[in-house]
Amino acid sequence: MKILRIIIPGIVIIAFLTVMVRVSADNAMAAYAAVPIPVMPAQNAAAASVDVAEVELEGNAVIAPVEPFVPNDPYLDRQWALTHIQIGELWRTTTSGAGILVAVLDTGIDKGHEDLIGKVVAEVNFTDSPVAGDLYGHGTHIAGIIAAYSDNGLGVVGVAPQSLLLNVKVAEDDGRCETSVVARGIIWAVDNGAVVINVSIEIREPSAELEEAVNYAWEHGAIVIAAAGNEGSQTPVYPAYYEHCIAVAAIEPDDTLALLSNYGGWVDMAAPGFDIYSTLPGNEYGYKTGTSFATAYVSGLAAILFDTLADANGDGYLNDEVRAALENGCQQVIGFEVGYGRIDAASIAGSCYLP
Numbered sequence: 001m002k003i004l005r006i007i008i009p010g011i012v013i014i015a016f017l018t019v020m021v022r023v024s025a026d027n028a029m030a031a032y033a034a035v036p037i038p039v040m041p042a043q044n045a046a047a048a049s050v051d052v053a054e055v056e057l058e059g060n061a062v063i064a065p066v067e068p069f070v071p072n073d074p075y076l077d078r079q080w081a082l083t084h085i086q087i088g089e090l091w092r093t094t095t096s097g098a099g100i101l102v103a104v105l106d107t108g109i110d111k112g113h114e115d116l117i118g119k120v121v122a123e124v125n126f127t128d129s130p131v132a133g134d135l136y137g138h139g140t141h142i143a144g145i146i147a148a149y150s151d152n153g154l155g156v157v158g159v160a161p162q163s164l165l166l167n168v169k170v171a172e173d174d175g176r177c178e179t180s181v182v183a184r185g186i187i188w189a190v191d192n193g194a195v196v197i198n199v200s201i202e203i204r205e206p207s208a209e210l211e212e213a214v215n216y217a218w219e220h221g222a223i224v225i226a227a228a229g230n231e232g233s234q235t236p237v238y239p240a241y242y243e244h245c246i247a248v249a250a251i252e253p254d255d256t257l258a259l260l261s262n263y264g265g266w267v268d269m270a271a272p273g274f275d276i277y278s279t280l281p282g283n284e285y286g287y288k289t290g291t292s293f294a295t296a297y298v299s300g301l302a303a304i305l306f307d308t309l310a311d312a313n314g315d316g317y318l319n320d321e322v323r324a325a326l327e328n329g330c331q332q333v334i335g336f337e338v339g340y341g342r343i344d345a346a347s348i349a350g351s352c353y354l355p
């Protein structure tokens, strides 16, 4: 059994697989004050440039401004990460992951949460817990980042608001987790139709059983996306390290590496993982920090791409095209090493044919 428990003095810890640090609202607001990020600037900028072009074409005629789509969810302005990865560029051109099945291997999901209700189409409990739901508050947060409803006047907005979830409970109610259970969870997810498998879990020791499960997913057209780990080092963790798994590091709003995030050439890409606002059990919401949450952003993007891309090489699966689109759509980062860089929806939209 692999147990990871890190205590940072002075901060409320919800110790876990990958460390979750719950920051106070004041800290969160301080972070925003340091890097002010308006809601959906990319969409506004795009709309503004269209206006200018049309004005020039039509001889300074007065053109009504193009209204960017801004969902009505009340906490959207706390979700700096969505603006940062320019997700609006993909929301405008795709159906946002409609019907794509994303498996969340975690502490369970509160499937009755107001912003997730109806999202969990199947669930399984591999743990000793009497319930498949989330008594710990990690899996529900991941689920909201990926799939929370958009424009429903409630809560937050998921990266792929039309995607659906498999609740694969592999971590106990105190956050502990066994390697072989994670491996079994991956196989269950594949066999039950998931094409994106979010594993916000880090295991310190390699495991042949775990690597075989990751390979099984890849060979069946799915992608495992996993946290790069929260030790602030280059030391690999699993399953992230495996070839057919996308390893995700965490960045802060200024595109620097989050202090706790692992990094290095073995890490495939980086995504927002600092002061991430999402759903918590019992119709609650809150901030969390760590590579767990960065992983969920990549999973959301993958869900959109599974819904959007074509099987260009005709091998019968989309996971190879989706992975290539994620990698090719990364923006370079400066100051730390992470394989392809930081995920960016605008770059993906620009480099893929999106019908």
Ligand SMILES: [Ca+2]
Binding pocket: 073, 115, 148, 149, 150, 151, 152, 153, 154, 155, 156, 157, 158
């Ligand atoms: Ca919502």
Ligand SMILES: [Ca+2]
Binding pocket: 240, 241, 242, 243, 244, 245, 246, 247, 266, 268
């Ligand atoms: Ca990898």
Ligand SMILES: [Ca+2]
Binding pocket: 311, 312, 313, 314, 315, 316, 317, 318, 319, 320, 321
């Ligand atoms: Ca293919």
